[in-house]
Amino acid sequence: MRRRSSAAAVASKRAPAPPAPLHATGNGAGDPAWAWEERRWRGAVNKVRAGRSLKPARWKNGARMCVALSFDSDHETSTLREGSTSPGRLAQGEYGARVGVPRILELLRRHDLRASFFVPGVVAALHPDEQRRVVAEGHEVAMHGWIHEGTSELTEVVERDLMRRAFDTLAKIAGRPPVGVRVPSWDFSATTLPLIRELGLLYDSSLMADDEPYELLDDGVATGIVELPVEWIKDDAPYLGMNRATAIRPYTAPSAVLEIFRAEFEGALAEGGLFVLTMHPHIIGHRSRIAILEELIRYMKGMPGVWFATHAEVARYCKATA
């Protein structure tokens, strides 16, 4: 520990080890941000950016607004992704496949709604019949990583490999190639956008720069890729998630979650905009929670002029109209 080769020592003097930032995540990191040159922070910000708005003047068939319901079918991968094979934890996700998805499909059927299911490749392989039923009932199956990996921890080569594998797996099982992607944990890396372009996808639904759809810029260049933005606010996991190993707990009452989702919907209605809602079968699929989803659906259906659509439908409409 005491002695190092002089070459290493010199290198060390030239490039002193900066303090590790507390929550540094994602690509980048290194020396403290306040020491960065303008080129660096400006470059980081411009890497992936919101371009022109794709909010249409009117929604399909003259609807006032648009609701896009989505379900991230993480199931067992929310445990596997951490390298854990704990049967106790895997069962928590197994619920999503055994109970959550059937309950959600039944609810959507009863209300005659179509939604989008974002499915990791491994989940599709573990539960192929589930994906076939989802498609058969008129819903969309779209990409959600391979095993719900943390994208920003991957090299570009690995990210590409996993994305292609996921694409092929979904295409084969669902019977049609996916046209959209939601990056697991919304952990969009610096190499994700080029890979989305390589795959020729229509849309992404992982970023948060707006409530309304927009076109993604790749280092300032318009890509034609439609972004259908998400937010933790419009996600069941932050309020209702549970992780025994951390302090993450389902502290928020379902009635309060309903209040939040409804307020987001009402804002979209007032603005004639888009309301994207993200849920998880092993979270929202439980009895005390599916009840608020049904209440929300009833409320939204009670409003005139609401277009319920899959993400693919929304993206196609916006791209064609805007």
Added chain:
Amino acid sequence: MRRRSSAAAVASKRAPAPPAPLHATGNGAGDPAWAWEERRWRGAVNKVRAGRSLKPARWKNGARMCVALSFDSDHETSTLREGSTSPGRLAQGEYGARVGVPRILELLRRHDLRASFFVPGVVAALHPDEQRRVVAEGHEVAMHGWIHEGTSELTEVVERDLMRRAFDTLAKIAGRPPVGVRVPSWDFSATTLPLIRELGLLYDSSLMADDEPYELLDDGVATGIVELPVEWIKDDAPYLGMNRATAIRPYTAPSAVLEIFRAEFEGALAEGGLFVLTMHPHIIGHRSRIAILEELIRYMKGMPGVWFATHAEVARYCKATA
């Protein structure tokens, strides 16, 4: 940063150091999950799995649904398990024995209900009279580990030893051998199911793959073991727990906890299913919380066709009927 010695580069290619998964727990771990072969993730998922549903067509005596109340009498072991002997923290658990259990027994007696108490071996040895009273008043005493240890951190040999010791201790103190188990912290390991079979237990109540009872599969093989599934949602600890050393706090108001428990019950009622509720004497036993348990009990008793039963009774009925 750019150049490395070729030896280091070679070493790096042979055995690249994988990033340590953030929350890796349980058996398994090692290289990142996205690098696992199919055999590995499929094997992990199939290790312990939900088999056929054991939900009966009708519940006992024609009841519409079933309520199984349970209390995990962790008492002092919630401190001891961490290797801590802090008198300050031990007193928090002592409350469970001194105040919580008597208050709960009095409540159950007043409402003429029978429940299940899951008791670590050490707790039984520290409070033998408590277990005898629990049994004398018609309730079930079942297994809950030795000292509330983290099962997935044990070798199989240690897990077996602790399980046998817990079994013998309960059998001796409660006057009858236990027929069921709830793994502490629901931390069901890869070796737990074979050990449950070795002990010849009737049921487990630690897994989460369903709301309804099901048969456990051991690497795909039906075991005859009844699973009475639990969930953090139907547990007082996530909402009301408190751990000074972490950010775990009792943020949720009792009225909101009541809302959640009631909604879970209502879902079970609507489906004619099972409602398993997990509580802890040192958590639910406090004045502001026992009040919501009583309110919940009154509400549930007000519904026609509810069968209140111990876990052993439910498991026996389901196994015989399904």
Added chain:
Amino acid sequence: MRRRSSAAAVASKRAPAPPAPLHATGNGAGDPAWAWEERRWRGAVNKVRAGRSLKPARWKNGARMCVALSFDSDHETSTLREGSTSPGRLAQGEYGARVGVPRILELLRRHDLRASFFVPGVVAALHPDEQRRVVAEGHEVAMHGWIHEGTSELTEVVERDLMRRAFDTLAKIAGRPPVGVRVPSWDFSATTLPLIRELGLLYDSSLMADDEPYELLDDGVATGIVELPVEWIKDDAPYLGMNRATAIRPYTAPSAVLEIFRAEFEGALAEGGLFVLTMHPHIIGHRSRIAILEELIRYMKGMPGVWFATHAEVARYCKATA
């Protein structure tokens, strides 16, 4: 990984490295708890224990129940204790002295109530006039450590020294020796009880084994020391605390905190028991929170037969009566 030198293997067999317990705190620790002999866990549990109940048949002057309000005047020591001298964080505690205590004293005066203030030695030295005013207005000043140190991290020698220093400082500033103590963070160590006995104190208010007053046992021996038990449930900090460096946030609405405190009071009223409430001037002293304390006080005063008393008065009454 597969092969080890036989020497290492032998060493490993003799003294296997136990997994470090996740949240090990307090005295003790070492090998995992499941490997402890009975003598060890039994000894730990018996070190400090609740003895006979000191709940009186009737409270003073025939009152039905007793309310003991307390304020832990941590002020700047909630920052200093961590070795931090951050002016930003110190100001958060400064509020307790500059605004919190005056607002609380005014509230108590308006309602003609007496309460107990637990004050670290350093806080008394920093704010001597505050302590004199507290005493002059009829309230109790009692011990709360030296600088809000973590007691279980101290050697016995240091713990004794700090306790004596705190005792002398309070005696000098408040004009009378304190008769009771609340250990900072309720972090009661294995050596705290003997030190309380050495100082000849009347009571402690740091443990949680009951709602009602009880006599403390020191390794099974009755000490005559009165315990006026506390609980995180009856404390403003868990719901309303804020620590930027952790995930501790004031997530619970004041109305929900009021709900909890009122339910605890109602339980005590129904049982004819004791209601001890712990608050902090820099937490409860804020405008949105002092409002719920006032509402609680009005509610409690509206009930007949409530005796409001300082901790010293309660302890003296219980000791004399029980």
Added chain:
Amino acid sequence: MRRRSSAAAVASKRAPAPPAPLHATGNGAGDPAWAWEERRWRGAVNKVRAGRSLKPARWKNGARMCVALSFDSDHETSTLREGSTSPGRLAQGEYGARVGVPRILELLRRHDLRASFFVPGVVAALHPDEQRRVVAEGHEVAMHGWIHEGTSELTEVVERDLMRRAFDTLAKIAGRPPVGVRVPSWDFSATTLPLIRELGLLYDSSLMADDEPYELLDDGVATGIVELPVEWIKDDAPYLGMNRATAIRPYTAPSAVLEIFRAEFEGALAEGGLFVLTMHPHIIGHRSRIAILEELIRYMKGMPGVWFATHAEVARYCKATA
């Protein structure tokens, strides 16, 4: 473990390794606080302190109270500050610029209110038109660090450099030199106050020792600097913030946040005092949250005698009047 070389032992005696305090942050730290001499803790507390109150007898034009709304336009710097360039996380802040600020400006315009925007230098450089619009619509632009750095981790030289750079950037873009500062994360260091004096600023809004304005003392010396105190309680972030890497979640329902803000306002109204509210465009700017801000504004405007002012206006008035 038992024996060490005598040199190491001597070194150890001279400089014993103190236990690392759990949450030590800010300047200071070293040996445990309970071992500090009086001079040290007294010096720490006196470094930056609240001096005489600057609460005026009457507010401007005879108003009963004063409301100062503020928005910390952190945008992308809440990600960059941690050394992260994750596009996924950057988009969360981008929302503040693209949607949050326009929505807030529109709301303020509709209600004819003026507010203060605290803007890091890097944000001003990334979004110069935003700052110009903010100023053009009558609002204040004030300092908020360079890249939302953690001030207490900086040397004095770096802190001065960043502060001057931020000052110059804002002056150039906003067209006028800023007169006030809010330290990022309210992480006021031991060298911040002298630097504020060097820059000749009118006020700071980062400390928490009072609800009312006060004069800052620098080591006991009155500085003439006005403090407009803040608090986490009167901030949207603690309730509604979200950080995937930690357990920080938006657990509190907007209606509960509104309850808290309203109660703080009511307290200020009752006392004829100041109500400073801190918000963030990427937090409060969302649909479900801007709604409660509007409701709060309507409520406050419905009360007679409320003076809405920018921080600069409040500071000037208090300095001139007190």
